[in-house]
Amino acid sequence: MPAFQDIAHIITGLMTVSGAIGLAAFVILRRNFATPLRLTLSLLAAGLIAIGVFELSIALKIGGDARDFISIFTIVAAAVATIASVLLARTAFKSHLISALHHRVEAHRRTLQRLRRSRTELEQRVNDRARELREYEKRLRIALRDSNITVFMQDTALRYVWVRNAPEGFSATDLIGKTDDEVLPPAAALAATTAKLKVIQTGEDSTTEISIEPRKTGQRTRYFDVTTEPYYGETGEFQGLLSVAVETTDNRHREELLKSTLLEVSHRTKNQLSVLMSIARRLGATKPDTAKFLPAFEARLRALSISQDVLVENDWASPHLERLVRAQLEPYLTSVPRSNSAVVFSGPDVFITPTAVQNLGLVFHELALNAFEIGVMRLPGGHIDISWDLQDDLADDSETTRKCLEIQWSEFGATTPPKDNLKSSFGQSMAHQIAHSALGGDLKIIPSNDGFQARLKIGSAAIAIS
Structure with a gap:
């Protein structure tokens, strides 16, 4: 065998032994490693040391029983190193899966936090909007209190949806869910319905005088100026009619x-x-x-x-x-x-x-x-x-x-x-x-x-x- 082959075996043996020693020192110094991982790395280091010794024995031409012992030990050590490598690879793959799962969990956690923040912000906005609506409702009630003005909304079927400051003789409870035909005398209902259908057809505001004949002897005819306009949602779809009725009975x-x-x-x-x-x-x-x-x-x-x-x-x-x-x-x-x-x-x-x-x-x-x-x-x-x-x-x-x-x-x-x-x-x-x-x-x-x-x-x- 040429001399450079011996040198190669010596260098390989020394590098393998050095690497094994370094790996063993790393395992000893990193005490936070789990016991299975420490054992696997220790077996790998032992296998590498056995391989390095075998390489050195080849270079030094050790023969006889020592050479056989070294060969048998090296084979066992190589098998142990192989098993340790497999275990190490398995541990690494498992660690990779755990790390990936951790990243996914972390990503979901961050998403959940963002959703929670969004939910909190949305709840806050809803609460603020509800508070504003309550304030507007309060102001509307104050503005309409003791007045002859009624504000109401009807859906696409001309059924009353909500009523504020219902006229004398009417109540919001009696009006909601009903049409003009159900709450007004025939002549007044016909005039009101005709005017509102015209608003739906043309999309333009309309003002109509509605007269309600008395139902009992001694009562007087009541007059209302009703201004109606179409009401559209945020997306532009027609949702009903918004009307303001002013009683003009006393003026008439x-x-x-x-x-x-x-x-x-x-x-x-x-x-x-x-x-x-x-x-x-x-x-x-x-x-x-x-x-x-x-x-x-x-x-x-x-x-x-x-x-x-x-x-x-x-x-x-x-x-x-x-x-x-x-x-x-x-x-x-x-x-x-x-x-x-x-x-x-x-x-x-x-x-x-x-x-x-x-x-x-x-x-x-x-x-x-x-x-x-x-x-x-x-x-x-x-x-x-x-x-x-x-x-x-x-x-x-x-x-x-x-x-x-x-x-x-x-x-x-x-x-x-x-x-x-x-x-x-x-x-x-x-x-x-x-x-x-x-x-x-x-x-x-x-x-x-x-x-x-x-x-x-x-x-x-x-x-x-x-």
């Missing part, structure tokens, strides 16, 4: 009342002008002198104005009879000493219809003017007793018994009798005509030595019993 009835009031004012104004024209013509015929005409016309004009004030005081409703009489007497009573005459009123509560106030006021004015000019009002000890009572109207041929009002104006007690009880003049003539044609009754004058009595009968159309 105020408008109707204003119209009827204006018509009534216009009618009464025309009546006043007709009365004034009649008074002016008749006064002009009896008092052609302007100096006499103007004071007489002014007195009647003032009487009409006083009756108008009484009506305004009562919001154009029926005033009390006594209030009307006192108002017509007041301008003359304030012009005479309090000790001169006394006025006494007596009778049940009777109210005069607004249409009869001005005519009856003119009659009382003529009686008051007569008492002031030639009657007992300015005479010491004079008394004016004004009484009234309700009687059955015997002249009424209808089956239903009607009431008429009988008023008695009595002047008496003057220490010096008046020169004339009641002038047969324009005032008396006008009072008789008004009582007969405008008040549906008559006026009778009964003279006496110290005054007179005027008995006025008024038909049932002019009185409103309290």
Whole structure:
């Protein structure tokens, strides 16, 4: 064998033994290795040492029994090293699997942590959104409280989904899940449904007035201005209708009342002008002198104005009879000493219809003017007793018994009798005509030595019993 082969065996043997020693030192120093791994590495180191010794024995040409022993030992050591290598490879493969599994577990753990963080963030966002919605709900309730505004939503089948501030007579519980046909009268339901179907078809907002007729006697028609618009989800799909209903019942009835009031004012104004024209013509015929005409016309004009004030005081409703009489007497009573005459009123509560106030006021004015000019009002000890009572109207041929009002104006007690009880003049003539044609009754004058009595009968159309 050439010399370089021996050198190769020596180098191989030394390197193998050195490697085995290094492996053994590594096993000894790494105490954290598991016992199976330490044993495997120790067997591998022993096998490598045996192989290195065999290589050296070849190089050193050791023969005889020692050579055989070394060969047998080397074979056993090689087998042990092979087994150790297999075990080491198995351990390495198992470690690789464990490491891969650990990495996968770690990856899943990190994913789980991210999911948990995402869940926490999502829960926080949901809680924040729910809190915002509750705040918006609270603000909406506050905004709609004590108002005539209702906000509601209906689904694609026009069933109520939610309702806020339901109108009087309705409740959200009764409306939710139902359609307009189920909760509104037929005419109102038809108008509401037609308007909403048009919004679905066109996709445009719409405002419609809905009127709900009363279901019970004595109730009034209710009016609503309903503005409806389509509602779309976040992805743009149509989800239903969002509507705002404003009840305008009070406004409509105020408008109707204003119209009827204006018509009534216009009618009464025309009546006043007709009365004034009649008074002016008749006064002009009896008092052609302007100096006499103007004071007489002014007195009647003032009487009409006083009756108008009484009506305004009562919001154009029926005033009390006594209030009307006192108002017509007041301008003359304030012009005479309090000790001169006394006025006494007596009778049940009777109210005069607004249409009869001005005519009856003119009659009382003529009686008051007569008492002031030639009657007992300015005479010491004079008394004016004004009484009234309700009687059955015997002249009424209808089956239903009607009431008429009988008023008695009595002047008496003057220490010096008046020169004339009641002038047969324009005032008396006008009072008789008004009582007969405008008040549906008559006026009778009964003279006496110290005054007179005027008995006025008024038909049932002019009185409103309290």
